[in-house]
Amino acid sequence: MSFDHAAIEKKWRDYWEKERLFACDTSDFSKPKYYALDMFPFPSGQGLHVGHPEGYTATDIVSRMKRMQGYNVLHPMGWDAFGLPSEQFAIKNNEHPEGFTRHNIDHFREQLKMLGFSYDWERELATIDPEYYKWTQWIFVEMFKHDLAYVSDVPVNYCPELGTVLANEEVIDGKSERGGYPVIRMPMRQWMLKITAYADKLEKGLEGLDWPKSTIEMQRNWIGRSTGVEIDFPVAFTGLSFKVFTTRVDTLFGCTYCCLAPEHPLLKTIVDPSKKEEVERYVKEATAKSELSRLASSEKEKTGVFTGAYAVNPINGRKIPIYVADYVLGSYGSGAVMAVPAHDERDYLFAKAHGLPMIQVIEGDISNSAYEGDGKHMNSAFVDGLDIAAAKQAILERLIETGHGRTKVNYKLRDWIFSRQRYWGEPIPMLSDGKGEEIPLDESELPLTLPPLDDFTPSKDGKPPLARAPESWLKVERNGKSYVRETNTMPQWAGSSWYYLRYIDPHNDKCLCDKRLSDHWMPVDLYVGGAEHAVLHLLYARFYYKFLHDIGVVSGTEPFKRLVHQGMILGENGEKMSKSRGNVVNPDDIVRDYGADSLRLFEMFAGPLSETKPWSTTGLVGARRFLERAYRLVDEEPYLSRIKAENDHSLDRSYAKLVKKCTEDFESLSFNTAIAEMMVFVNDCYKASNLYRGHLEGFVKILSCICPFIGEEMWHKLGHEKSLAYEPWPTYEEKDLVEEKKKVALSVNGKVRDVLLLAPDAGEEEAREAAFLSEKAKPYLEGKTVKKFVYVPGRIVNVVVA
RNA sequence: GGGAGAUUGGCGUAAUGGCAGCCGCGAAGGACUCAAAAUCCUUUGGUAGCGAUAUCGUGCGGGUUCGAGUCCCGCAUCUCCCACCA
Numbered sequence: 001m002s003f004d005h006a007a008i009e010k011k012w013r014d015y016w017e018k019e020r021l022f023a024c025d026t027s028d029f030s031k032p033k034y035y036a037l038d039m040f041p042f043p044s045g046q047g048l049h050v051g052h053p054e055g056y057t058a059t060d061i062v063s064r065m066k067r068m069q070g071y072n073v074l075h076p077m078g079w080d081a082f083g084l085p086s087e088q089f090a091i092k093n094n095e096h097p098e099g100f101t102r103h104n105i106d107h108f109r110e111q112l113k114m115l116g117f118s119y120d121w122e123r124e125l126a127t128i129d130p131e132y133y134k135w136t137q138w139i140f141v142e143m144f145k146h147d148l149a150y151v152s153d154v155p156v157n158y159c160p161e162l163g164t165v166l167a168n169e170e171v172i173d174g175k176s177e178r179g180g181y182p183v184i185r186m187p188m189r190q191w192m193l194k195i196t197a198y199a200d201k202l203e204k205g206l207e208g209l210d211w212p213k214s215t216i217e218m219q220r221n222w223i224g225r226s227t228g229v230e231i232d233f234p235v236a237f238t239g240l241s242f243k244v245f246t247t248r249v250d251t252l253f254g255c256t257y258c259c260l261a262p263e264h265p266l267l268k269t270i271v272d273p274s275k276k277e278e279v280e281r282y283v284k285e286a287t288a289k290s291e292l293s294r295l296a297s298s299e300k301e302k303t304g305v306f307t308g309a310y311a312v313n314p315i316n317g318r319k320i321p322i323y324v325a326d327y328v329l330g331s332y333g334s335g336a337v338m339a340v341p342a343h344d345e346r347d348y349l350f351a352k353a354h355g356l357p358m359i360q361v362i363e364g365d366i367s368n369s370a371y372e373g374d375g376k377h378m379n380s381a382f383v384d385g386l387d388i389a390a391a392k393q394a395i396l397e398r399l400i401e402t403g404h405g406r407t408k409v410n411y412k413l414r415d416w417i418f419s420r421q422r423y424w425g426e427p428i429p430m431l432s433d434g435k436g437e438e439i440p441l442d443e444s445e446l447p448l449t450l451p452p453l454d455d456f457t458p459s460k461d462g463k464p465p466l467a468r469a470p471e472s473w474l475k476v477e478r479n480g481k482s483y484v485r486e487t488n489t490m491p492q493w494a495g496s497s498w499y500y501l502r503y504i505d506p507h508n509d510k511c512l513c514d515k516r517l518s519d520h521w522m523p524v525d526l527y528v529g530g531a532e533h534a535v536l537h538l539l540y541a542r543f544y545y546k547f548l549h550d551i552g553v554v555s556g557t558e559p560f561k562r563l564v565h566q567g568m569i570l571g572e573n574g575e576k577m578s579k580s581r582g583n584v585v586n587p588d589d590i591v592r593d594y595g596a597d598s599l600r601l602f603e604m605f606a607g608p609l610s611e612t613k614p615w616s617t618t619g620l621v622g623a624r625r626f627l628e629r630a631y632r633l634v635d636e637e638p639y640l641s642r643i644k645a646e647n648d649h650s651l652d653r654s655y656a657k658l659v660k661k662c663t664e665d666f667e668s669l670s671f672n673t674a675i676a677e678m679m680v681f682v683n684d685c686y687k688a689s690n691l692y693r694g695h696l697e698g699f700v701k702i703l704s705c706i707c708p709f710i711g712e713e714m715w716h717k718l719g720h721e722k723s724l725a726y727e728p729w730p731t732y733e734e735k736d737l738v739e740e741k742k743k744v745a746l747s748v749n750g751k752v753r754d755v756l757l758l759a760p761d762a763g764e765e766e767a768r769e770a771a772f773l774s775e776k777a778k779p780y781l782e783g784k785t786v787k788k789f790v791y792v793p794g795r796i797v798n799v800v801v802a
Numbered sequence: 803g804g805g806a807g808a809u810u811g812g813c814g815u816a817a818u819g820g821c822a823g824c825c826g827c828g829a830a831g832g833a834c835u836c837a838a839a840a841u842c843c844u845u846u847g848g849u850a851g852c853g854a855u856a857u858c859g860u861g862c863g864g865g866u867u868c869g870a871g872u873c874c875c876g877c878a879u880c881u882c883c884c885a886c887c888a
Contacts, residue, residue, distance in 0.1 A: 002840095214806040214883075221805065221884060228888080246888060259888095302886085332887045339888090345803090346886055412887050534883075605826070607815060611808090612881080618827050619814070626826085632841090673816070676825035683825090686842080745821040750869045752821050790868050796820040800868050 002628045002635065003710065005595025012712045012723075013113060021725055022118040024074050026504055026517055034071040035521055036063045037500055037560075039529025039537070040078045042492075043104035044085060048111045049577065050585045050603070050615065055528040055566035057600045057706070058609055058669055060117045062526055064705040065666045067118075068729040074521060076503035077112060077119040079105050079126040083492040087424035091456050097424045101128060111587065115596045116708045118725070123506045127426075127495030132502060134447035135512035136494050137429040139544065140418075141440040142551055144430070148194045151438060154417060155185035155287070156462075164458045165421040184288045188462060191428055191488060193416040195543050199223055201557075202413075202542055210562040212610070215534040222535050224412025229396055231338065231405040233258060235270050236310040236319055242266050245333030245410050249399070250391035252315045253380035254340040254361035256351070259304065259323045262286040263330030270322070272308020279305055279324055286326040302327050302350040313338075314404035315395065316381070325350060333410050345370045362388075416540070418491060421464040423456040425489030431476055433483055448485075464488050496537055497544040500524055500559055511553075518554050523561045531565040538563070564669055567612040569603070574614045585615050597707035598624040604671035604706055627710055630682050630703065633696065634717040639685075643718075647692040654684040655695045656736035662702045663729070671706065678703060693718065698730030746771050746797045748780040760794050767791045771799055 016022065036059040041052060063075040081101050090097035105126060112119065125132050143149040157166040161181035171183050195202075203223045206216050228247035235241060244258065260267060262283045271279045282305045304325025311322050327346055328337050341351035342360040348370035351358055361380045364371030377383045382398070383391040399405030419428065429441040429448045441448060451473040456465050466487035467474075476483045498512070504521045505513040538560070545559040570576060571583030578584065590599045602623035607613040633639045658681040665674035681699060685691055697715070701724055704711020715724040738760060744767075746754040754776040758767060768789060771777065777799075784801035791797050 212806090217806060218883060224887065226887075244888080248888075327886050327888095329887065337888050344888070346888075349886095410887080531882075605814090611815095613814070616814070616827075622826055629841095672814095673825080676816075679825055743821080747821080747869075750820095750867095755821065788868055790820090792820065794820095796869080798820080798868050 003631050008713045009709045012709050022120050023122050024120045031072040034066040035074045035524045036526045037524045040080050042080045043108045047107050048587050050587050051569050053115050054603045056117055059528050061705040076123040078124055080496050081126045081128040082425045123503050125506050130447040130449050133426045136426050137446050144440050150192055152192050153187040154190050156188045157183045158186040159183045165462045190417050191419040193418045195416045196413055198543050198546055199411040199413045201546050205558050218534045227409050229405050230408035233311040236312055242336050243334040244336045244338045249395050250388050251340040251343045251361055252395055254342050254359045255313055255338040256357045257321045257339045258311045259325045259328045259337050259339055261328040261330035261335040262326050264335045270309040275308035302353050342366050343370050419488030420491050421458050422489050423465040428486040428488055430486040431483035493540045497540045522556050523559050527560040527563045567610050570614045572615050594624050597710045601707055605675045609669050634714050642691045643693050644690050645693055648690045650688055651695055652736040654681055656732035659730045659732040701730055742794050746777055748799050753777040764791045767797050771797050
């Protein structure tokens with residue numbers, strides 16, 4: 001073992017802290033800014049796993065390079081510290097979740113420091129800090145004031161057996177995660193955020209983001225914008241009507257019945273008395289089923305019952321039956337569909353199951369399934385013979401004329417259920433008179449802190465734990481009137497939706513972030529985190545940011561300019577790491593045995609950042625071996641005495657390639673190929689008889705981004721007293737990359753036959769001459785007619801012969 | 803059912819449309835050593851050949867091109883995400 005990693009790591013860690021080396025002054029605008037952000041972790045009881053350092057190392061490398069390139073770098077870290085696991089731990093151990101959470105945070109912080117990340121720890125924040133969640137609550141109040149927060153009765157997962165409300169994550173296949181008891185949907189009073197008001201902005205803002213394509217696509221699907229037609233269907237003999245949404249208005253003549261969702265309000269009034277009992281029973285069963293089980297059972301079988309009522313098809317006046325069926329979702333469109341069994345697979349199955357008629361309106365085979373393709377229309381009066389696009393247009397025009405329809409944009413996106421019946425979250429800063437009046441707390445009353453409780457379990461009736469808070473906390477007088485505090489808390493997403501702003505100005509008690517500072521620092525230049533947050537966290541954060549823009553808190557409209565997801569690190573056997581598989585790798589052990597630098601280097605070298613890749617102990621040993629090999633250059637004979645103050649230029653080219661490749665690859669986060677180039681450079685150093693000190697210094701600066709401890713130590717060994725963290729980034733000369741003669745492949749009919757040595761600026765005549773002088777290519781050229789001669793300087797010569 | 807991505811040596815991987823396999827792991831050989839480890843130096847896609855070399859080779863089938871791992875069309879397999887969205 002050629003260096004003592006434990007001693008080196010301790011030495012430089014202490015030095016960095018003592019010198020406050022990575023503290024960032026965000027009010028210093030004299031240098032260009034760079035904001036490199038990691039998705040902050042949930043501080044779980046297990047501590048860091050080897051997946052965490054992957055993304056963190058990536059942003060750390062870029063941060064370190066940017067500092068040397070003269071940027072003012074903001075590279076912060078904090079804790080997403082509210083959340084269910086801590087609460088469950090608290091319930092189990094009958095302790096307050098805060099103690100456990102703080103303890104975990106201390107452990108995480110220590111582990112991150114151990115790994116040498118250049119975070120500005122003076123900006124550390126946690127979502128559970130009252131100084132932080134004061135502003136989380138403030139944003140909620142602002143949303144309420146702007147009509148974006150409202151109360152509604154919506155179905156939640158309720159487990160009668162456990163007597164408690166469950167989060168979606170706690171429901172597996174319609175059963176409770178603990179105990180496996182059935183879970184039903186039950187309406188309950190909830191706070192909602194009107195994210196749908198931002199559907200259009202959220203969709204449009206995706207354009208122009210430097211994000212993974214897949215993530216943009218996922219968000220687009222989630223928002224689910226679709227353009228179609230809204231049609232009014234009168235209910236026969238009642239004077240009432242309902243709206244349906246369709247993207248296939250061209251098939252309107254093929255509509256043979258309508259379906260309402262079980263939640264549809266019209267069911268209360270239009271059902272024929274003879275069907276009332278049957279419909280009520282069906283609705284009750286359907287709404288009690290959890291969404292998952294409803295989905296699972298109805299895929300096999302389309303259930304539903306006739307309401308006894310009839311609708312009138314506005315295009316032809318035909319009377320068609322109205323059904324209620326749970327394959328129609330209450331929460332999408334208008335909760336009602338026009339059913340065209342001949343041309344929609346779901347309607348087809350339902351019609352078959354219930355003996356409903358079919359009218360084919362597009363030529364195609366409907367003997368075994370609905371025909372959903374394009375074709376000539378039939379049985380459709382004035383659109384007969386037209387294709388889908390033309391028929392859509394014609395029918396839409398007719399509907400507009402008669403006032404029965406209009407174009408309509410629909411979104412899959414639903415409003416955000418923002419309450420949790422939990423203790424360990426931000427209290428929602430609202431007061432209720434119990435009769436529908438909801439008033440927000442004044443800013444001066446924030447933060448509203450969590451009251452201490454003895455028992456954190458939700459009540460049997462589904463009431464949140466805070467409902468058992470002391471009366472002194474719960475009851476509030478306002479203008480002579482009695483109010484009760486809101487007892488729901490916010491979801492974990494709340495705190496993580498705006499934390500990137502707070503880092504810029506973490507100790508500000510006047511506002512959540514000084515606008516002068518956010519104008520300078522936002523958007524985040526590089527955001528790295530797991531793909532599991534592709535939709536929810538990133539959508540919520542964008543929503544918050546757009547809202548903050550609209551109320552004038554920030555100027556921008558998108559918080560994260562560039563986003564990258566790190567891939568997962570699997571176990572050595574290629575399976576997911578898990579305790580049950582016994583293949584979990586603990587970073588503490590790796591750092592103890594091989595050092596933090598080796599861990600960082602290995603994770604960056606194992607493959608492209610975004611790919612999933614397996615852990616490899618031999619790969620880790622290889623990383624360590626490379627570091628020792630590099631270290632030996634500045635620590636051992638005979639290499640040490642080869643180091644010269646003068647450059648003999650033998651390594652100029654190798655060095656220029658190193659600097660160019662690493663600078664570009666660090667920027668594009670292609671660390672594996674940058675490291676390969678660093679290895680090439682070290683291999684070249686071993687072959688060289690003289691080593692220019694300047695080259696080694698440049699190499700060490702580059703290496704230090706990935707392996708900061710050994711980097712600092714080598715810098716020190718090269719005769720420097722201070723840290724290299726703010727030394728200028730190495731440069732290279734373009735001329736060093738140019739070779740006098742370059743190898744150029746000579747191919748005949750596309751098959752390589754020889755390699756020519758040509759000057760990079762050699763002309764075509766020169767190339768042609770060299771090609772026909774080649775002995776190796778001779779047999780393939782002799783006696784043939786040259787049909788074409790292709791010459792790409794520096795690349796290839798291709799002779800096409802007949 | 804829809805979407806996104808992937809498929810290259812024994813393994814992880816690399817290749818602005820231009821010599822496929824850089825770099826690493828593993829393996830083999832050599833130097834050093836009494837010996838081993840460590841280190842240093844070679845070799846390492848398959849087949850044939852002592853060798854120069856030849857030949858085959860980037861999941862499968864087509865296409866574009868002087869030239870395709872790379873671009874286009876179709877297919878297979880895998881991974882992830884969404885999914886009764888009218």
